Amino acid sequence: xxxxxxxxxxxxxxxxxKNGKRVFKAVKNASFxxxxxxxxxxxxxxxxxxxxxxxxxxxxxxxxxGEILFEGRKISGKLSxxxxxxxxxxxxxxxxxxxxxxxxxxxxxxxxxxxxxxxHLYKDEADRQEKVDKALNAVGLLPEHKSRYPHEFSGGxxxxxxxxxxxxxxxxxxxxxxPISALDVSIRAQVLNLMNKFKDENGLTYxxxxxxxxxxxxxxxxxxxxxxxxxxxxxxxxxxxxxxxxPYTQSLLQAVPMPDPEIEKAKQLKTYDNKHEEESEEDGSxxxxxxxxxxxxxxxxxxxxxxxxxxxxNTSVSS
Amino acid sequence: xxxxxxxxxxxxxxxxxxxxxxASPQYSYWRSVFRKFFSSKLxxxxxxxxxxxxxxxxxQPMFSGYNPNVTPNINRPEMKYIRPNSTYWFxxxxxxxxxxxxxxxxxxxxxxxxxxxxxxxxxLGVIIGMWWGFSKRVDAVMIEVYNIVxxxxxxxxxxxxxxxxxxxPWQLIFALSVTxxxxxxxxxxxxxxxxxxxEYNLASRCLGTPTWKIITHNILPYLISVIMTxxxxxxxxxxxxxxxxxxxxxxxxQQHASLGRMIQQYSPYMTSTPYLFWIPVAISALIxxxxxxxxxxxxxxxxxxxxxx
Numbered sequence: 001x002x003x004x005x006x007x008x009x010x011x012x013x014x015x016x017x018k019n020g021k022r023v024f025k026a027v028k029n030a031s032f033x034x035x036x037x038x039x040x041x042x043x044x045x046x047x048x049x050x051x052x053x054x055x056x057x058x059x060x061x062x063x064x065x066g067e068i069l070f071e072g073r074k075i076s077g078k079l080s081x082x083x084x085x086x087x088x089x090x091x092x093x094x095x096x097x098x099x100x101x102x103x104x105x106x107x108x109x110x111x112x113x114x115x116x117x118x119x120h121l122y123k124d125e126a127d128r129q130e131k132v133d134k135a136l137n138a139v140g141l142l143p144e145h146k147s148r149y150p151h152e153f154s155g156g157x158x159x160x161x162x163x164x165x166x167x168x169x170x171x172x173x174x175x176x177x178x179p180i181s182a183l184d185v186s187i188r189a190q191v192l193n194l195m196n197k198f199k200d201e202n203g204l205t206y207x208x209x210x211x212x213x214x215x216x217x218x219x220x221x222x223x224x225x226x227x228x229x230x231x232x233x234x235x236x237x238x239x240x241x242x243x244x245x246x247p248y249t250q251s252l253l254q255a256v257p258m259p260d261p262e263i264e265k266a267k268q269l270k271t272y273d274n275k276h277e278e279e280s281e282e283d284g285s286x287x288x289x290x291x292x293x294x295x296x297x298x299x300x301x302x303x304x305x306x307x308x309x310x311x312x313x314n315t316s317v318s319s
Numbered sequence: 320x321x322x323x324x325x326x327x328x329x330x331x332x333x334x335x336x337x338x339x340x341x342a343s344p345q346y347s348y349w350r351s352v353f354r355k356f357f358s359s360k361l362x363x364x365x366x367x368x369x370x371x372x373x374x375x376x377x378x379q380p381m382f383s384g385y386n387p388n389v390t391p392n393i394n395r396p397e398m399k400y401i402r403p404n405s406t407y408w409f410x411x412x413x414x415x416x417x418x419x420x421x422x423x424x425x426x427x428x429x430x431x432x433x434x435x436x437x438x439x440x441x442x443l444g445v446i447i448g449m450w451w452g453f454s455k456r457v458d459a460v461m462i463e464v465y466n467i468v469x470x471x472x473x474x475x476x477x478x479x480x481x482x483x484x485x486x487x488p489w490q491l492i493f494a495l496s497v498t499x500x501x502x503x504x505x506x507x508x509x510x511x512x513x514x515x516x517x518e519y520n521l522a523s524r525c526l527g528t529p530t531w532k533i534i535t536h537n538i539l540p541y542l543i544s545v546i547m548t549x550x551x552x553x554x555x556x557x558x559x560x561x562x563x564x565x566x567x568x569x570x571x572x573q574q575h576a577s578l579g580r581m582i583q584q585y586s587p588y589m590t591s592t593p594y595l596f597w598i599p600v601a602i603s604a605l606i607x608x609x610x611x612x613x614x615x616x617x618x619x620x621x622x623x624x625x626x627x628x
Contacts, residue, residue, distance in 0.1 A: 058525055088527035104623070105348070105540035115526040142339050149346050151623075157339065165526070303602040 004035035006203045007173060007205050008057065011171065012066035013076075015052050015229075017217055026052045029066075031286055034173075039199070039206040041220035041237070043213060043252070049229040050209045051096075055176045055265040057207070058093050059084070064204040071175070089119065090164035092194075096178040108161055109146035112136070115169045135164040139194060156187035160194065166199060175207045180215065204237035213256050217241055225249045231286060232276065243312045245305050246273050246295050348623065355620035362616035372602070376427035383567055385420035387576045392416065400592050404541050411600050412585070418595065422602055426578040430606065432488055433557035436495040441550055443500035446541075448507025452515060461504070468501045477560070478569050485526055486572035491564065495557055503549055510545050511538055535542040545624035551614020555607035578603045 010040070027049045030227070034040040042050045055061040057068055059075065068076040075087050095101035101112055112132050122128035129189040131302040133143045139160040150158055161181060166174055176195065180188040198204055210216050216223060216237070223240045225233040225248065244250045251272040258264050277284075279299040286304070289295050295305055321327075392398035392415025401411040408483060409418035451461045480494035491497070514520070515538070523533050564570035565579025566586075578599050585595040619625055 055521075060521055060524065067404045086528065088525065091525075093522070095518050095522055097518060103519045103523070103537050106536060109537070114528060118527040118529070118532075130485065138336065142336055145339075145341070147345060148341060152341055152343060162522075165522075169526070204389060253436045288435060 003203060004038070006033045007036045007071060008034040008207070009069040009072075010034075010053070010057070010066070011069070013053070013056065013063050013068060014065035015049070015061055016064045018073070025229060027056070029285075030229075030231050031066075031236055032224050032225075032231060032234055034205060034207060035222075036201060037199075038221040039208055041208045041210060041223045043210055043216055043223060043224035045140050045211065048226045050211075050226055052229075053207055054093070054177050058175055059087060067230050070277055072266075085119065088115075089169060090172045091195075092094055092171040092174050094159075094166055094174060094176040094179045096161050096164055097148075097182045099182070102158060102163055104150055106149075107146065108136075108148050108150065108153075110152065111161060111293050112146075112165050114165065119220050120272055131168060132238075135168045138167065139164045150300075154187075156190060159183060161193055163191070163194060163198075166297055167202075170182075170202070171204070173205045173207070175209070177209045177210075178211070180209070181212065188215070193249055208212055213253065220305075225252065227272075227277070228274075230296060232277070232296045234286065236292055242316060243292075243309055245275050245289065245309055245312075254297045256266075321364045327383055346626075351623070351626040352617075352620045355625055356616055357618050362613060365609040365612040365616075367607060369613055370519060372426060372606050372609070373430060376423050376430055377421035379420070380427055383417070383420035383424070383469070384414070385422070385424045385576065387416075387424075387580075388574055390414040400595075402592075403594055410592070410594050412595055413588070418598060421581060422578075422599055424605065425576040425581050425599065426602055428488060428571070428575055429558055429561050429579065430601070431559050432492055432495070432565060432577070433554055436491045436499070436557045437550055437553040439492070439496040440503050440553055441546065443496075443616065444503025444533060444549070445507055447500065448504035449511055449538065451508040453512025453530065455533070458508075461508075465501055465505050468498050469505075471498075473498055474563075476568075477564060478614075479598055481564060482567040486570070486575070488571065488575065491570055494564075499553070503553075506549060507542065510542055512525060512536060514541055523551045544618050545616035547621050551618055555611045556615065558603060558607050 010030055010032050011265075014025065014042060017026055019168075020276060030049075030053055030111050044050050046169060051241045053059055056063050056076070057239065059071075059079075061075050066076075067074055068090065070087065073083070075083070079087070085317065098131060109132060112135055113122075116128055116131060122131060132295075134144060136143060136283055138253065141160060141164070145153075145157075149159065153161065159182075163179075165179045179195070180191050183191060195206065196219075208216065208220055220237050221274075223242070224231050224248065227248045233240065233244070233249045235243075240249065243252065244253050247270070251270045254267065254270055258267070277296070280296065281302055282298075284296055284298040284301075286294045286296050289302075289305060297305055349498045385507045392411075395415055398411055398415035399413060402405050403418075404427040407419065407451060408418050409422060412418050412421065447461070451457050476498050477494045480489060480497060484490040484494065520533055520537050523537055528536075540564050561570055562579035562582060565577055568583065572581050581599040582596065582603070585599065
């Protein structure tokens with residue numbers, strides 16, 4: 001895992017929102033790496049700070065402490081105009097709500113070529129048309145759609161317009177903020193497969209934000225679990241689902257319904273009481289328990305978690 | 320019953336692109352606006368009426384050459400106070416001039432003042448309101464300006480200015496629009512703040528769209544119907560404002576004909592020769608109402624939510 005090239009590095013990032021005298025810390029001391037070519041998922045409940053971190057990476061939110069690096073270059077805080085352009089060219093975002101994220105008063109042609117216009121990424125008008133046609137074709141839409149307006153499309157089609165708009169910039173890194181949660185169940189797979197296709201073709205790296213764990217299991221290589229603005233566990237997808245160590249991860253995984261009434265009936269629900277985080281609030285940090293598997297804990301909690309992991313490994317081997 | 324055989328069947332290839340096809344006819348914003356507008360019979364009637372009034376007020380004075388200071392019939396008592404008849408459609412006034420000529424000249428002046436004041440108010444209001452909605456620093460200053468201006472009666476400001484600057488159409492236009500743009504700008508500011516942080520604007524920001532382009536491509540098109548509403552309110556209100564100011568004697572001077580001046584001038588004759596007073600009042604009410612209804616219908620029609628179905 002460690003021999004891979006790091007693309008995005010989030011180091012000790014705090015994000016606070018101020019409203020007059022009230023200060024709210026939305027993200028506390030978040031650190032993680034995203035490696036080139038992987039799909040990194042950020043899961044957590046509503047309001048846990050997933051989108052806030054994503055928006056900080058793409059510079060829509062300011063961070064109050066720490067720094068964010070992209071290909072080793074700092075992209076947080078004040079940047080020069082060239083650096084900002086460089087970030088905009090290389091990092092793109094796919095939004096959650098396809099109905100809200102497209103300009104209703106602009107044609108699809110303008111929506112998709114907005115980025116091309118801004119950086120003048122085309123030789124002439126014919127070249128731009130060709131690029132838009134190609135992008136539309138790649139997401140399975142027709143060239144005749146160019147003169148249409150977003151409200152004439154279905155949710156899945158709109159989300160594909162959103163993907164085409166991001167892809168035409170030829171970015172290296174795409175942040176997908178719950179790209180399928182607003183979509184009909186029947187077309188979710190279509191959008192995910194499209195994203196996978198682009199990943200293979202263009203060597204993209206994704207940061208995938210979700211609250212739907214079954215989707216994450218299918219889609220992600222590594223997963224970070226975030227709770228109350230704090231990253232509590234980072235592990236590869238297989239490790240996290242096999243050995244969920246942090247109590248919050250355990251309760252989150254348990255919340256996934258099983259399509260088997262017998263198992264569902266027998267399931268003992270664990271409610272998460274925040275006790276573990278409170279204990280390690282002062283002196284805790286994200287520590288590696290086994291290679292590639294990080295838990296938020298302090299030194300006192302370490303033996304407890306190690307024992308838990310050992311127990312889990314034993315039961316899974318014996319069964 | 321015919322027997323099933325191969326000839327009855329035809330091979331169809333599954334084509335996914337078929338399901339992407341949109342069957343509805345091409346949507347065009349402005350075409351939909353006009354279709355919606357012309358679906359209202361009242362609005363068409365009012366538009367014809369207001370066009371008629373506007374055209375009359377432009378062209379009729381050119382032929383009549385009416386000037387309130389030229390009074391050839393002032394010493395001919397038989398020409399004064401003639402009731403409306405086939406020669407003098409609206410009758411004649413206290414100096415023997417045709418009221419028909421006077422009314423259209425006055426309507427022209429009133430409309431000119433109202434349109435100019437609306438134009439200045441709307442242009443300034445929209446430009447400053449956009450800026451105000453986007454910038455926190457401008458907001459801090461402008462909100463104080465708004466607090467001050469909105470707490471001083473606009474009538475008072477207009478009256479003082481009209482006194483200070485002297486009588487005349489341009490002075491009156493200045494007096495009317497000098498503070499009224501603030502409330503238009505405030506109105507636009509609130510609308511900008513509502514849609515400024517919508518997701519599609521964040522998306523544009525991610526794509527590197529500069530702020531001015533976000534304003535012209537993402538915000539302004541959404542505000543067309545809001546701006547139309549504001550215009551349709553301003554035009555009649557400036558007409559009545561001009562009438563009011565001229566009526567209390569601070570608007571235009573003796574040498575200008577305007578609806579307000581005429582209403583003031585003829586108000587003593589309300590009982591003796593009532594047509595002199597009521598005809599200018601009726602014309603003033605007619606253009607206010609017709610322009611307001613046309614503007615409101617246009618504002619409704621320019622809201623794309625009314626284009627569905």
